[in-house]
Amino acid sequence: MxxxxxxxxxxxxxxxxxxxxxxxxxxxxxxxxxxxxxxxxxxxxxxxxxxxxxxxxxxxxxxxxxxxxxxxxxxxxxxxxxxxxxxxxxxxxxxxxxxxxxxxxxxxxxxxxxxxxxxxxxxxxxxxxxxxxxxxxxxxxxxxxxxxxxxxxxxxxxxxxxxxxxxxxxxxxxxxxxxxxxxxxLPVVSLPEDQSKLLAQNDYLIAGDDVRADRFNGPLDITQLIEQVTPSDDLIALNGVITQEMLHELLGVPAIENIRLVGQDPTRFFVDQPTFDRLKRRNILLQVAQAxxxxxxxxxxxxxxxxxxxxxxxxxxxxxxxxxxxxxxxx
Incomplete structure (x- = not known):
């Protein structure tokens, strides 16, 4: 080694x-x-x-x-x-x-x-x-x-x-x-070049049948992101830290499941074991853009x-x- x-x-x-x-x-x-x-x-x-x-x-x-x-x-x-x-x-x-x-x-x-x-x-x-x-x-x-x-x-x-x-x-x-x-x-996901550029200019990106990206209304306020997620979406990517509180808000919406949640790298996720286990049960898979x-x-x-x-x-x-x-x- x-x-x-x-x-x-x-x-x-x-x-x-x-x-x-x-x-x-x-x-x-x-x-x-x-x-x-x-x-x-x-x-x-x-x-x-x-x-x-x-x-x-x-x-x-x-x-x-x-x-x-x-x-x-x-x-x-x-x-x-x-x-x-x-x-x-x-x-x-x-x-x-x-x-x-x-x-x-x-x-x-x-x-x-x-x-x-x-x-x-x-x-x-x-x-x-x-x-x-x-x-x-x-x-x-x-x-x-x-x-x-x-x-x-x-x-x-x-x-x-x-x-x-x-x-x-x-x-x-x-x-x-x-x-x-x-x-x-965490496993690595390669975002298409156009999505990577779009995410770099915004706080978050949602992808499914179409692609949406925007900035948060306030620091770490993901309410607007949650409101935009639809059943056809298979990816949420965030540009910045992903806190325990943000993850709890996502888990508070039963319809959000079977989706990939992408951070820039592993250091952006702040999560404890119980929350990590809840994400797994909902098939919300944590991934990273940079290995x-x-x-x-x-x-x-x-x-x-x-x-x-x-x-x-x-x-x-x-x-x-x-x-x-x-x-x-x-x-």
């Missing part, structure tokens, strides 16, 4: 919560690349690589990179990155910790990452890195609360990290992980506080999802 990730154009490592093994896996991936001679380019949506967790006050693994790594981080963290640096670019992208700076490491050492706050800024940063080295493996460290780091075309491969720090209830974590994995593997590829699920069965999970969690998860699952302690 590491070989596939190391051959990708870009990788997003996302966690359901803190302390799920993201940094440990990132260090593992960096170590696996040492013999591959491929340059790495690292950034984060959030703050990663600090020695102590700011919330739990527990020790965290630090990010150790080899000479030549491209690193994009906030200006105020430059002194905390214990490597010799060649500053290549001042990005002009702001953050709460100062402007994002791109530097090359001149020796091996520890770095701390704090990247852009928004997905658009992260895409801009990726373009800047590509201009410096279009062959580098771009790795973004994110969190599932900012699942956008796994969408919007930002990453070719996704690694999902989960474990005992998500919640002390093992069953709850299992269900949350399975749902996240299922959303990250993502979930390459791996990483499990950290240990928790900063508490007993953690036993080996049965890992084995049950392996049976429930159809992607490789590994224990972060046994890589």
């Amino acid at each position: 590491p070989s596939r990730l190391l051959q990708a154009e870009s990788v997003a490592i996302v966690g359901l919560e803190k302390n799920t093994g993201k940094t440990t896996f990132l260090n593992y991936l960096i170590e696996q690349n040492r013999t591959g001679q491929r340059r790495l380019a690292l950034t984060s949506i959030g703050y990663d690589g600090e020695a102590t967790d700011l919330v739990t006050k527990t020790a965290k693994p630090r990010i150790y990179v080899p000479k030549g790594t491209l690193t994009a981080t906030a200006r105020r963290l430059l002194p905390r990155s214990k490597v010799e640096k060649d500053i290549l670019l001042l990005s002009g992208i702001p953050s709460s910790l100062g402007e994002i700076v791109i530097f090359q490491t001149l020796d091996d050492g520890f770095v701390e990452l704090a990247g852009p706050a928004t997905i658009e800024q992260t895409k801009q940063l990726k373009d800047m890195i590509r201009a410096l080295d279009d062959e580098a493996l771009f790795i973004v460290d994110g969190a599932l609360s900012r699942l956008s780091s796994a969408g919007h075309g930002l990453a070719e491969e996704i690694v999902l990290c989960t474990g005992a720090s998500v919640h002390p209830d093992q069953t709850k974590v299992l269900e949350e992980t399975v749902l996240a994995a299922e959303l990250l593997q 993502s590829h979930l390459a791996l699920v990483v499990v950290n069965p240990s928790a900063p506080r508490g007993p953690g999970f036993g080996p049965d969690f890992l084995e049950t998860l392996k049976r429930r999802i159809d992607v490789p699952v590994i224990d972060v302690r046994r890589m």
Whole structure:
């Protein structure tokens, strides 16, 4: 599995919560690349690589990179990155910790990452890195609360990290992980070019015997969309986030069933398991216009506080999802 990730154009490592093994896996991936001679380019949506967790006050693994790594981080963290640096670019992208700076490491050492706050800024940063080295493996460290780091075309491969720090209830974590994995593997639908262009100019599109598209009257107000759906329609596509409340409104109309509901990518859907199950029962099929590829699920069965999970969690998860699952302690 590491070989596939190391051959990708870009990788997003996302966690359901803190302390799920993201940094440990990132260090593992960096170590696996040492013999591959491929340059790495690292950034984060959030703050990663600090020695102590700011919330739990527990020790965290630090990010150790080899000479030549491209690193994009906030200006105020430059002194905390214990490597010799060649500053290549001042990005002009702001953050709460100062402007994002791109530097090359001149020796091996520890770095701390704090990247852009928004997905658009992260895409801009990726373009800047590509201009410096279009062959580098771009790795973004994110969190599932900012699942956008796994969408919007930002990453070719996704690694999902989960474990005992998500919640002390093992069953709850299992269900949350399975749902996240299922959303990250939603099937892709290719809209005809004319429909794609029409959707890009509007908030939603409905297709059946004919095609209609429009903008919402207010933020996330789908009342007018619901009023336009007819029994002959087989597709609803939305340009933007699809919230739990929007899905509940759709489910509140018994006539809306046997239809495809298309989002731009998996990160646009905000849905819990009961709602997801209700959609399935009504044959309202979630699909995406832009695919993502979930390459791996990483499990950290240990928790900063508490007993953690036993080996049965890992084995049950392996049976429930159809992607490789590994224990972060046994890589």
